[in-house]
Amino acid sequence: MEAILDAENQIETWQEVTLVYNAALKQMNTRLEILNDEFQHVHQYNPIEHIKSRIKTPESIVKKLKRHGYESTIENMVNYVNDIAGVRIICSFSSDIYRIAEMIRLQNDIRVVAVKDYIRQPKPSGYKSYHMLVTVPVFLSDKTVDVKVEIQIRTVAMDFWASLEHKINYKFEGKAPEYVKTELVECAQMVSALDSRMQGLNEEIKKIEESAQNWPQT
Amino acid sequence: MEAILDAENQIETWQEVTLVYNAALKQMNTRLEILNDEFQHVHQYNPIEHIKSRIKTPESIVKKLKRHGYESTIENMVNYVNDIAGVRIICSFSSDIYRIAEMIRLQNDIRVVAVKDYIRQPKPSGYKSYHMLVTVPVFLSDKTVDVKVEIQIRTVAMDFWASLEHKINYKFEGKAPEYVKTELVECAQMVSALDSRMQGLNEEIKKIEESAQNWPQT
């Protein structure tokens, strides 16, 4: 909890908050780029398809605090809103998700605060994604602050589904008609089936390739 | 054919080819960004999810010329290799594909040379994508050259499938085992089913929204 308290004591104004969380996003993006380059160099394969990052708007932060019964103060925000800085990593196959999560976990100055594995345990809506709450050190001119960043890792198909779900939630403010919800759940099942078939095919190819290399060359 | 002959007469060295096709890609990307911004402004919606662009490597160009029985000359390259400059546009729904194609067609200095609609008529492999061969004017210091650019438009799901197919073709040099090909065709069907369900859901939401706006406000 130290890092979080740390930030709480040291960040005072909204502008400073934006500055510090933006810096954390920049640091995180640079880290991920470096890991992706290294992976490409070692395995001739990019686990990361692309990355998006965003700072939560002041409106959304205030809304979230209200929903959870907190006053809108910088302190509450830094303590209770975990996704002020958010990074979304999109990859091709589910197996990449755990590979990327592992690479992040092994970085020795990044601290994993919490993990929610919505791949193994999808939400009732059908939502699948791997969430990590981490802290990353940000080096300011006179201090180092550990800043919380929420990382979401998912496949392209999961991301496509999640965009549509988000749009629906936004439009109906969470109260979508029952048949729309049912349809969404069924689409999520199709996404999972497709991801699993495609990953199976990808692994099949690797196997053929490896066994080919084991044959004696005559 | 004028634009193409034009280019043939005016481009002389490999370095100049790279320069001119790179310039065409830059022009095309700028055009698409502007159209996307405008669409976002008018419809509050980005039809384009993301864009990738690439110049064909000299090795691939030479291979393609050889395959079609042409000598490796600048002239043959400019005349017979249509995808030296390639732009890939990824969007969320199939309906976006035709919307983007139409926007490109309406640009009054872009000339559409050929269209292949692999969405309505997929390849036997299961490949789906909308291909346009266009020319875009590139303004050099002393002349204007119309340069060929191949545009591929597809959904995220089609793109995911196409990446795996490309990998398989590359590894087996076109001679993948029969059961791998069959599996790929079945995955393509799942992609189409998913795209169609997701697009149906997206249209359903729009309809609910519109009918809500038509109700008298009491």
Added chain:
Amino acid sequence: MEAILDAENQIETWQEVTLVYNAALKQMNTRLEILNDEFQHVHQYNPIEHIKSRIKTPESIVKKLKRHGYESTIENMVNYVNDIAGVRIICSFSSDIYRIAEMIRLQNDIRVVAVKDYIRQPKPSGYKSYHMLVTVPVFLSDKTVDVKVEIQIRTVAMDFWASLEHKINYKFEGKAPEYVKTELVECAQMVSALDSRMQGLNEEIKKIEESAQNWPQT
């Protein structure tokens, strides 16, 4: 005047203005990048050191209209504020300035509306820079609009001076103490002297190089 009237009739809201001028800046930047790449290819030399571009803020636009006695309407803005979209090109030597201006002038769909050569005729403050007011065509989905862009071309040394002058004007709102103004004028003279010495040296080197190539190789 047609292009300008054109824009006036077709642009209606502030958001649309921003959209269109931003598109014009993107187009202009792409054009300049292409010209710079071409120049580098032909002459093994980049005339452009770097480029900055900006959209004038609504506040500055309103201020400028007021200063000239116009009401704050979209129409007045499009007609009377010429630097809503501004591009600044920084180069190494004064000779590059005229070379770049010439390359822009030769682009056959860019129209030069006006030129102010503050290099040959510096402002009393000591300000030196080459200004071009041009229109560049922007291709929207259903129409093409010629949009005004102000281009300022200057050397790194002139740009350094101009930044400090801008800061002084901003702080003293145009009413700087007399001795500050005098000091600025003297600095401008040093800038000119330095630019001229450096350019002279650059030309000297080219001459030595050329004469070396003309010697018989024995």
Added chain:
Amino acid sequence: MEAILDAENQIETWQEVTLVYNAALKQMNTRLEILNDEFQHVHQYNPIEHIKSRIKTPESIVKKLKRHGYESTIENMVNYVNDIAGVRIICSFSSDIYRIAEMIRLQNDIRVVAVKDYIRQPKPSGYKSYHMLVTVPVFLSDKTVDVKVEIQIRTVAMDFWASLEHKINYKFEGKAPEYVKTELVECAQMVSALDSRMQGLNEEIKKIEESAQNWPQT
């Protein structure tokens, strides 16, 4: 010396070298961006005008090793070539140079290995610039490597001069005619005089501003 030995033991191939030094440049650029944003937030002023970074080409590395009598091995390269990864920071005033150097020095995981202050003690050629050799930690998937980066900090005017000097050295391979060298030295003196006048003027304005704020508001 530990960091350097560290790298030597852990980096084995040229591709890995490129990977690691590129990662170091990315890290360093991100750090500097964050420091610049923070400075802008606290002082309403950007000390950094712009940043350039580059990896030394294999050819230049081999040349440098040869010049110093070393064999071309990865080990020698990592140990004896300090500027494989180079960052150049350009700022407006000489006073910014020391401010930036101080901010870098205070970063608690960056180690300053060596400093050469060619501002206080210019080279005989007239060259002025502030050089720092630092190590920055790069987090790879299974280890952290401290990588050497050479940082050069200079004003826009010094940078302009240094570009021309570099061009001259490159063309004449270090053997420029005597009068060209003399001319360069005199230009360097003009650069220093201009920088000092401009910085004086900048400080003058700050003083006027501060004394204005101290006046009683009546």
